[in-house]
Amino acid sequence: MAAEPVNVNEFEELARLALPKMYYDYYRGGAEDQRTLKENMEAFQRITIRPRVLIDVSRIDLSTTVLGYKISAPIMIAPTAMHKLAHPEGEVATARAAAAHNTIMVLSYMSTCTIEEVASSCNAVRFFQIYMYKRRDITANLVQRAERCGYKAIVLTVDTPRLGRREADIKNKMIAPQLKNFEASYQLKFHLCHRKHAIFIQYVELLQDDGSNLEAFAKDTFDASLSWKDIGWLRSITNLPVLIKGVVTHEDAIKAIEVGVDGIVVSNHGARQLDYAPATISVLEEVVDAVKGKVPVLFDGGIRRGTDVFKALALGAQAVLIGRPAVYGLAAKGEYGVKTVIEMLKNELELTMALSGCPALKDISRNHVRTQHERRHSML
Numbered sequence: 001m002a003a004e005p006v007n008v009n010e011f012e013e014l015a016r017l018a019l020p021k022m023y024y025d026y027y028r029g030g031a032e033d034q035r036t037l038k039e040n041m042e043a044f045q046r047i048t049i050r051p052r053v054l055i056d057v058s059r060i061d062l063s064t065t066v067l068g069y070k071i072s073a074p075i076m077i078a079p080t081a082m083h084k085l086a087h088p089e090g091e092v093a094t095a096r097a098a099a100a101h102n103t104i105m106v107l108s109y110m111s112t113c114t115i116e117e118v119a120s121s122c123n124a125v126r127f128f129q130i131y132m133y134k135r136r137d138i139t140a141n142l143v144q145r146a147e148r149c150g151y152k153a154i155v156l157t158v159d160t161p162r163l164g165r166r167e168a169d170i171k172n173k174m175i176a177p178q179l180k181n182f183e184a185s186y187q188l189k190f191h192l193c194h195r196k197h198a199i200f201i202q203y204v205e206l207l208q209d210d211g212s213n214l215e216a217f218a219k220d221t222f223d224a225s226l227s228w229k230d231i232g233w234l235r236s237i238t239n240l241p242v243l244i245k246g247v248v249t250h251e252d253a254i255k256a257i258e259v260g261v262d263g264i265v266v267s268n269h270g271a272r273q274l275d276y277a278p279a280t281i282s283v284l285e286e287v288v289d290a291v292k293g294k295v296p297v298l299f300d301g302g303i304r305r306g307t308d309v310f311k312a313l314a315l316g317a318q319a320v321l322i323g324r325p326a327v328y329g330l331a332a333k334g335e336y337g338v339k340t341v342i343e344m345l346k347n348e349l350e351l352t353m354a355l356s357g358c359p360a361l362k363d364i365s366r367n368h369v370r371t372q373h374e375r376r377h378s379m380l
């Protein structure tokens with residue numbers, strides 16, 4: 001029997017053992033040469049922590065708020081597609097794990113449990129992530145269903161006018177399972193297809209023999225003409241706060257504030273879209289400086305340790321989101337696995353704060369970290 005994992009990274013191997021290769025490759029993969037995928041994690045390793053001593057750290061408080069909602073720690077669940085490929089309970093298990101930790105899950109529009117099923121599975125605070133569709137009625141329908149079900153914010157992902165080139169998915173001829181949120185809209189285009197592990201519904205109209213079915217699905221449905229002016233439309237169809245996910249430059253951060261978004265997620269989509277996009281931790285501060293505290297800045301990409309969370313907070317994030325770690329936890333051990341992953345990150349963050357002299361999140365300051373750039377500068 002494999003030893004119990006002692007850190008989040010060890011869940012990846014357990015997930016690999018638990019999953020069919022096609023799904024593991026889909027979850028793990030990044031775009032093209034996967035340079036950004038590697039960088040998302042390595043860039044954290046180039047940041048050091050400057051601990052302060054002789055501060056009372058006998059009590060550590062990890063709690064914070066995001067858009068006014070209190071959460072037990074600044075660690076949220078990023079939207080990731082198709083959790084039933086990882087575990088039969090799918091997003092419901094992930095949502096329950098988030099609820100058990102009193103944190104926020106962002107449900108992907110491409111979930112394998114419906115918006116309604118996830119909403120009724122537990123009473124955690126949830127946000128809902130969307131892409132903009134060519135058919136605006138589908139976007140509007142999803143947003144309004146989420147609002148009716150008590151989701152507290154809409155997260156519009158803006159880094160995916162087209163799907164990035166994920167070569168493992170192309171080789172594996174990756175196919176999408178049943179996407180229950182869409183049944184009414186796309187019913188006619190799907191057909192049943194029996195495979196070794198489950199029954200899938202393929203997006204037949206576009207099914208390609210020689211590539212990733214997801215890529216075809218995205219190309220047909222996502223609106224590649226989406227631009228800044230469309231944020232107004234989204235805001236006009238919902239009373240919920242609108243966050244945009246996928247900003248990595250100060251120019252776009254400024255535009256986002258101008259069009260009135262309620263929050264920004266610094267993200268490169270887990271390095272699955274544009275290869276050679278910067279590691280997100282290397283651009284977080286640039287975005288935070290541009291935003292000037294007007295809206296919360298959230299962060300994702302490469303968080304695997306409590307020290308990574310600490311570094312992102314020191315560079316100005318209000319909270320971080322985890323993508324693959326949650327999916328690996330789910331694949332390895334279902335709801336319990338996701339709970340354990342969050343628990344591990346919380347415990348590590350708590351220890352990091354104690355060893356750095358920060359009893360509360362507000363004590364984590366820019367001076368607690370040193371970037372590679374600053375180290376080089378100080379040697380000149």
Ligand SMILES: Cc1cc2nc3c(=O)[nH]c(=O)nc-3n(C[C@H](O)[C@H](O)[C@H](O)COP(=O)(O)O)c2cc1C
Pocket residue numbers: 026027028040078079080081108109110129157245267268269270271272300301302303321322323324325327
């Ligand atoms: C398997 C997988 C599926 C994803 N699906 C979505 C999605 O449906 N919508 C979205 O906005 N981002 C999606 N993302 C990106 C995540 O929200 C997040 O930005 C990324 O995973 C963070 O990096 P990390 O995996 O290193 O934590 C996905 C990422 C992965 C790994």
Ligand SMILES: CC(C)CC(=O)C(=O)O
Pocket residue numbers: 081110163214218269272
């Ligand atoms: C197939 C996708 C659109 C889901 C996604 O965002 C991803 O796989 O990164």
